[in-house]
Amino acid sequence: MTHRSIHPAAPLVSGxxxxxxxxxxxxxxxxxxxxxxxxxxxAESWTASPEPAxxxxxxxVLPVAGTVPDLRPVVALVMDDAGIDPQLTRRVMTLGIPLxxxxxxxxxxxxELAMMAAGQGHTIFLHMPMEPFGLEDPGPxxxxxxxxxxxxxxxxxxxxxQVPGAIGLNNHMGSAFTADLSAMRAALxxxxxxxxxxxxxxxxxxxxxxxxxxxxxxxxxxxDIFIDHDAGEIDTMLDALVExxxxxGQAIAIGHPRPGTLDGLERWLATDAARSVRFVTISEYVELxxxxxxxxxxxxxxxxxxxxxE
Numbered sequence: 591m592t593h594r595s596i597h598p599a600a601p602l603v604s605g606x607x608x609x610x611x612x613x614x615x616x617x618x619x620x621x622x623x624x625x626x627x628x629x630x631x632x633a634e635s636w637t638a639s640p641e642p643a644x645x646x647x648x649x650x651v652l653p654v655a656g657t658v659p660d661l662r663p664v665v666a667l668v669m670d671d672a673g674i675d676p677q678l679t680r681r682v683m684t685l686g687i688p689l690x691x692x693x694x695x696x697x698x699x700x701x702e703l704a705m706m707a708a709g710q711g712h713t714i715f716l717h718m719p720m721e722p723f724g725l726e727d728p729g730p731x732x733x734x735x736x737x738x739x740x741x742x743x744x745x746x747x748x749x750x751x752q753v754p755g756a757i758g759l760n761n762h763m764g765s766a767f768t769a770d771l772s773a774m775r776a777a778l779x780x781x782x783x784x785x786x787x788x789x790x791x792x793x794x795x796x797x798x799x800x801x802x803x804x805x806x807x808x809x810x811x812x813x814d815i816f817i818d819h820d821a822g823e824i825d826t827m828l829d830a831l832v833e834x835x836x837x838x839g840q841a842i843a844i845g846h847p848r849p850g851t852l853d854g855l856e857r858w859l860a861t862d863a864a865r866s867v868r869f870v871t872i873s874e875y876v877e878l879x880x881x882x883x884x885x886x887x888x889x890x891x892x893x894x895x896x897x898x899x900e
Contacts, residue, residue, distance in 0.1 A: 664870050692716065728762055734773075760791045781808055815834060818851040
């Protein structure tokens with residue numbers, strides 16, 4: 591039988607080899623763990639760090655609802671002779687557009703109707719009776735060229751007191767009176783310093799009313815078109831009004847509370863032509879014209895479109 595002899599140092603050598611192998615493996619494990627820690631953040635850092643911000647995306651800025659500017663031409667429609675016929679005056683207020691109602695001071699229901707119109711957001715004017723050429727009667731309390739400046743001022747102030755809320759006046763008739771510069775200065779002097787304005791109805795091509803108002807520092811306007819000077823031409827005048835507004839960017843029209851005029855307006859306001867302009871009160875018109883690049887008109891020695899009317 592053959593026997594293998596075992597050297598007495600063999601167990602020690604085997605143990606040493608095993609120990610070295612263990613140490614090598616442990617070292618390799620530590621090296622691998624350190625490498626993993628270097629390449630990746632600690633687990634807790636993922637929960638503590640915020641999500642990366644999303645890239646900014648440029649988008650068009652949309653206007654807030656209701657703030658889109660209305661760039662249509664503006665039209666201020668003034669309805670003269672308000673108050674004389676209460677029923678027709680109330681019908682004017684139902685047209686559904688911003689208006690300026692100019693009240694005759696001697697009509698019995700003028701104070702009540704003026705307050706009603708103001709309460710509905712319309713602008714209120716005094717329709718001041720003035721002397722015409724010819725024999726037509728402008729009504730009680732009218733101004734004429736032969737009054738003293740004191741009496742002229744008294745009549746204007748008395749008329750203003752009959753129209754509550756009036757922010758200015760325009761002339762009722764007055765082709766003769768408005769052609770007299772000194773008479774107009776006397777008539778408009780009571781308005782100075784009171785934040786009141788003057789609109790020249792422009793019943794005459796010789797009107798000096800605009801110059802008088804300008805001399806007194808008043809906000810001064812003039813009408814462009816009478817829509818019902820000829821009762822049979824209302825539709826034509828309304829179309830001309832739109833054309834003028836589109837040509838210049840703004841226009842002032844004068845009409846009257848007559849059945850035919852209101853019938854024509856009610857039909858016309860439903861048309862595309864009417865919707866192509868924006869109706870404003872005289873107050874709003876003045877605010878718009880006082881913006882940079884705009885101006886109000888003066889009526890000295892000039893006629894509005896399509897002639898004049900008393």
